[in-house]
Amino acid sequence: MYRGVKILHDPVRNKGTAYTDAEREFLSLRGLLPPRVHSPAEQELRVLNNVRQKATDLERYLYLISLQDRNETLFYRVIMNHLEEMMPIIYTPTVGKACQEFQHIFRQPRGFYVSLQDKGEVKKILQNWPHKECKIIVVTDGERILGLGDLGADGMGIPIGKLSLYTACSGIHPTHCMPVMLDVGTNNESLLNDPLYNGLERRRVRGEQYDELVDEFVAAANELFPGVLIQLEDFGNMNAFRLLEKYRNQVCMFDDDIQGTGGVAMAGIIAALRITGAKLENQKFLFLGAGEAGIGIADVFVAALAEKGIPTDEARGHCWFVDSRGLVVHGRENLADHKKPYAHDHEYLDNFLDAVKALKPTAILGLSGQPQMFTKDVVEAMSEINQRPIIFALSNPTSKAECTAEQAYTWSDGRAIFASGSPFDPVKYNHQMFVPGQGNNAYIFPGVGLGAIVSRSRVVTDEMFLVAAHSLANQVTEHDLERGRVYPSLSRIREVSAKIAYDVARIVFDRGYSLTDEPDDLMTEIRDYMYQPVYPHYA
Numbered sequence: 001m002y003r004g005v006k007i008l009h010d011p012v013r014n015k016g017t018a019y020t021d022a023e024r025e026f027l028s029l030r031g032l033l034p035p036r037v038h039s040p041a042e043q044e045l046r047v048l049n050n051v052r053q054k055a056t057d058l059e060r061y062l063y064l065i066s067l068q069d070r071n072e073t074l075f076y077r078v079i080m081n082h083l084e085e086m087m088p089i090i091y092t093p094t095v096g097k098a099c100q101e102f103q104h105i106f107r108q109p110r111g112f113y114v115s116l117q118d119k120g121e122v123k124k125i126l127q128n129w130p131h132k133e134c135k136i137i138v139v140t141d142g143e144r145i146l147g148l149g150d151l152g153a154d155g156m157g158i159p160i161g162k163l164s165l166y167t168a169c170s171g172i173h174p175t176h177c178m179p180v181m182l183d184v185g186t187n188n189e190s191l192l193n194d195p196l197y198n199g200l201e202r203r204r205v206r207g208e209q210y211d212e213l214v215d216e217f218v219a220a221a222n223e224l225f226p227g228v229l230i231q232l233e234d235f236g237n238m239n240a241f242r243l244l245e246k247y248r249n250q251v252c253m254f255d256d257d258i259q260g261t262g263g264v265a266m267a268g269i270i271a272a273l274r275i276t277g278a279k280l281e282n283q284k285f286l287f288l289g290a291g292e293a294g295i296g297i298a299d300v301f302v303a304a305l306a307e308k309g310i311p312t313d314e315a316r317g318h319c320w321f322v323d324s325r326g327l328v329v330h331g332r333e334n335l336a337d338h339k340k341p342y343a344h345d346h347e348y349l350d351n352f353l354d355a356v357k358a359l360k361p362t363a364i365l366g367l368s369g370q371p372q373m374f375t376k377d378v379v380e381a382m383s384e385i386n387q388r389p390i391i392f393a394l395s396n397p398t399s400k401a402e403c404t405a406e407q408a409y410t411w412s413d414g415r416a417i418f419a420s421g422s423p424f425d426p427v428k429y430n431h432q433m434f435v436p437g438q439g440n441n442a443y444i445f446p447g448v449g450l451g452a453i454v455s456r457s458r459v460v461t462d463e464m465f466l467v468a469a470h471s472l473a474n475q476v477t478e479h480d481l482e483r484g485r486v487y488p489s490l491s492r493i494r495e496v497s498a499k500i501a502y503d504v505a506r507i508v509f510d511r512g513y514s515l516t517d518e519p520d521d522l523m524t525e526i527r528d529y530m531y532q533p534v535y536p537h538y539a
């Protein structure tokens with residue numbers, strides 16, 4: 001083991017002022033640190049004071065990322081002990097702002113870049129990764145970063161942030177995580193014209209060359225890190241569905257924008273049905289937005305109805321979509337492939353309110369990225385059709401939500417079961433306090449990932465997301481439901497993720513997907529794996 005200043009510059013081993021006197025002697029650190037030894041709690045306090053004093057969230061983000069580069073243990077201690085406060089900084093919405101500014105705020109590289117220039121040598125360069133074990137890769141090509149469009153190589157902030165959430169929410173060890181940017185160019189003119197842009201100075205490559213690079217990367221990653229879990233993140237529609245279809249049965253891979261969203265929204269629906277007492281097979285969903293998120297939710301719902309013996313075609317008939325051009329129906333021209341399974345026989349309608357009135361859904365789900373599309377008329381129509389209308393305004397960030405929590409409760413006279421993508425404060429209406437649930441994917445992907453990793457699964461299936469959805473919904477307490485809240489408190493996320501991981505791993509072993517033998521005590525195995533942000537002792 002190395003000593004002296006080198007260990008202070010290693011974020012995995014650095015303890016900063018928390019090295020004890022004995023450790024300072026043993027590691028040749030005397031004189032290199034101020035004399036007073038601080039406890040981790042004191043260090044945490046200093047970080048919190050700093051974060052809270054910053055003027056903007058972007059400055060908070062920069063401070064926290066610098067801390068991650070200096071002292072990973074302290075970074076995770078702060079994030080985990082203050083998850084509700086820190087999550088919007090290290091992930092959406094602030095990470096979006098950080099990606100937009102990436103070329104200007106760049107300080108220290110993090111993650112791994114595979115570009116078109118590396119074609120034919122991907123395996124060779126992957127060997128430069130500093131950690132021996134890699135259990136999970138989050139990869140993007142930067143084409144559709146959050147709702148912000150093509151940010152090219154500057155989208156790297158997303159895999160970095162997502163993997164920080166894996167560690168914080170379900171204890172995947174930081175050194176087992178690899179954020180990857182596949183740089184295939186960008187069509188973002190302002191980036192191409194910016195001399196500080198970090199990515200390739202070229203427009204996006206499509207077709208064969210693109211596919212060959214992705215193939216090479218997936219193969220090389222599996223050769224060097226057998227069975228590694230690969231999560232696709234923020235790919236454009238034209239590649240996301242296609243890549244998932246291509247690889248999902250070959251390697252351990254999923255797409256969080258599609259399947260993770262499916263799992264978290266499904267959990268909210270299952271919990272909502274615990275309030276209404278209605279059955280899943282009697283639900284009719286009307287989606288606003290037929291992109292990765294909407295289709296992903298519908299696919300998980302279809303999997304849920306399949307469990308009840310309902311054939312796929314019939315199950316798809318429970319899901320209707322309105323996109324930017326109106327109701328998705330049979331015969332509509334130029335429908336994208338991913339929408340076709342959900343194009344049903346019906347007269348074409350060009351607006352959402354008419355679709356609500358004609359189809360009489362039990363739930364409306366907003367995944368359009370367009371604010372205020374659930375108008376007063378829409379919510380009132382839903383409340384006429386249903387005693388307890390389910391209204392999920394899932395578009396992010398808060399400014400894009402299809403309606404606010406207050407609007408949903410007020411316009412439905414307190415009857416709506418509401419959830420959103422971004423957090424809303426509790427709402428007081430008619431002397432009653434409503435607590436809106438936040439359908440954050442962070443409730444699902446960390447637990448599914450942990451379950452797949454501990455069980456060494458060969459694949460990630462839709463069934464695993466459905467199981468995760470049931471597991472999450474079952475962990476919503478009666479107290480939560482009484483206040484209209486369909487997701488548990490984020491403060492319980494580690495315990496919730498461990499249970500989801502257990503339920504997912506059970507499926508892996510029961511279905512024979514595992515590359516290893518089942519441990520004697522699965523829950524202990526999961527808990528033992530989970531990383532804790534505690535300093536090692538060196539002396």
Ligand code: NAD
Nearest residue numbers: 261289290291292293323324367368369394395396421439
């Ligand atoms: P996407 O680009 O794949 O899909 C967007 C869809 O919205 C497209 O089908 C588009 O046709 C449709 N659309 C655009 N304008 C419309 C309009 N005026 N009326 C009707 N439809 C319209 O994006 P995505 O990944 O599916 O994400 C969509 C939204 O969902 C984003 O705001 C994202 O933040 C949110 N989201 C939320 C969660 C969550 O809450 N857990 C998870 C994933 C995505």
